[in-house]
Amino acid sequence: MFGLEKKDTSLLLIVAVLTMFAPFILNPFPTDSALAQFNAGYPDLMQRFVIFGIFAIGFNILFGLTGYLSFGHAAFLGVGSYAAVWMFKLIGMNVLPAILLAIIVSGLFSVIIGYVSLRRSGIYFSILTLAFAQMSFALAYSVLTPITGGETGLQLALDDPRILGVSQTAEGNIPVPSLFGLEMRSTAELVVGPWEFVFNVGYYTSALFMLASFYLAIRIFRSPFGMMLRAVKSNQQRMNYTGLNTRPYTLAAFVISGMYAGLAGGLMASMDPLAGAERMQWTASGEVVLMTILGGAGTLIGPVLGAGFIKYFENIFSKINDNVLHGWFAFLPDGMEDFVVFIIHPFIGKGWHLTLGILFMMVVIFLPGGLVEGGQRISSWVRGRKSEDKAKGKTEPAE
């Protein structure tokens, strides 16, 4: 189906079903139960899942396939956000033109940066992209204030022209982003017994975009072009010796992943129409690297898993505080309870980044393939007990 192999089709279908039914799946606990804090089915968080999913899918096309580790990808996301907000300010509140412009602008931007950065590889490439991103961040923060809004960020105002829309609504408010009249923030709620499910227009718009970009990523992974990118990763020198110029391929991968980042940025601005320079800072680039590695670089589903994992635990972990912990460990004797809470305390709430850092180190050290490899290992361990004889007969390919 859709020109995909059977395995990929089923993967795409699984992802599609999961994203479409996410409001149900992410809200497994009744709203008034003690476990309700683990629910993730509210619009804001679900939007972030899919938007960062797109960002990570795009990053994976560059890093996972070609092995070029970019430390400046957040710049494209930031540029996309700015472009989208400008579209809201000048043209109107429809999200489609905004997202389109975001993709185009970040694509152009990544052509320039990619053209220069890709002349080097390895750590030099990382540092070049880092330098470019930090440069854009510094400029957006200071000199480009007329375009970027500087420290306060770029916001909508009542007196923006909005040629194809209205400057302000009848009530005198700033209009909200919409898709042909369908407001991004509008939600429908479904109450089933103690459960409450929220369906948000913005989420479903982003989810559709994510499915489209996931499909595109599968096609790229399976195409001859993707094969070429993998060849660059495994041995670029050999590719060059065969008389093949790899740079157009790597540049294309760079630009594609830049456009993915721009799409994510445009969507982010569509959900909440403001853009700030902090989205371009190198820690933001580091975050997408974390997501991709954590999920599994070079795999199709890995980056999406990683993005979901990080965003979920970021939200849930940072909400847990000492009182919640005391509630959980109330069954322990008093001294023990305080001790356990004392031990866990640094890792929750504001200490979430500590947990993330440790987790990330663990993954890089013990599980270079990320969550996907972890899943494969577990499943092969479960299955492997039966077919141990088969595995023994396997021969290693010669180097």
Add this chain to the structure above:
Amino acid sequence: MDAILLQILNGLDKGSAYALIALGLTLIFGTLGVVNFAHGALFMIGAFCSVTLSRLFSLSHKVEVPGETDFLGNPLKKDVPYLYDIFGESTGAAIIDWAVPLSILFAIPIMLAVGYAMERGLIKHFYKRPHADQILVTFGLAIVLQEVIKYYFGANPIPTPAPSAFTGSFDFGAMLGFDPNTIIYPYWRLVYFAFAVVIIGAVFSFLQFTTFGMVVRAGMADRETVGLLGINIDRRFTIMFGIAAAVAGLAGVMYAPINSPNYHMGMDFLVLSFVVVVVGGMGSLPGAVLAGFLLGVLESFASMREVIDLIPGINQVIIYLVAIIILLTRPRGLMGRKGVMED
């Protein structure tokens, strides 16, 4: 002329910090071939060593002041640092005042231990892995260290004053025969510069004039052959890692009065120091030092009013701009050896 001199002086203190961090980074890269993204965190730990020590020194207990009462009529209580009890009031006050320079002694063993533990515990397992993995794991470590510091010291910058003998500024211009008050320079920055020069000199002479340093240099040039000669080069490289950590830590200790330590100062300096290393040339020690001072001075020139008026925003991007130009035209850096990671 005086304006130019002033900018050079202004650039020197930041340049010293860049040079020290870049020196450590290059030592690690040159010896172990590891790209250490956690090096900024070591700089930060150094700065927090001085914070810790000045806090330790000012630990105090309450003492009643005889004959005086507070506004409620209770006996007035005063905080008296324990150091006053041990050394007497004047010596105790002097020790507290000199907390930052004294932290050097305190920081050296700590940083050596941290560096040693880091190499043995983590980096050792990453020699055979690709550079990308090294970057990632040290990046993770940097996050962890930074968050631990944030947990214990809070997110706000902690002012750590220099000894009162060095707090003022002096009129450098008058000394050189310019008009008074044209070149005013804080004492502590001069101290910092002198300190950096001493440390850099010490590292270089250690490498140049001791047997240990000679072996390390031989190992940097050809690790395998040195190993074949029956020398345990790994152990020496581990010690060099400790020394590199100590250099970064000391840079941080002395930087605390210039810029109040906060938990993300390491990350802020790391990005720039990497750029410095690349400009100087991967694996070239003199290159790192040269590029550190050069970029520091260049940055301060770029923040001159006249230059900013000419090219707005240049002060923010000058370092990155230089790095991009250098990487594209001369990828081995200013003083890098031909062929070292030059792909």
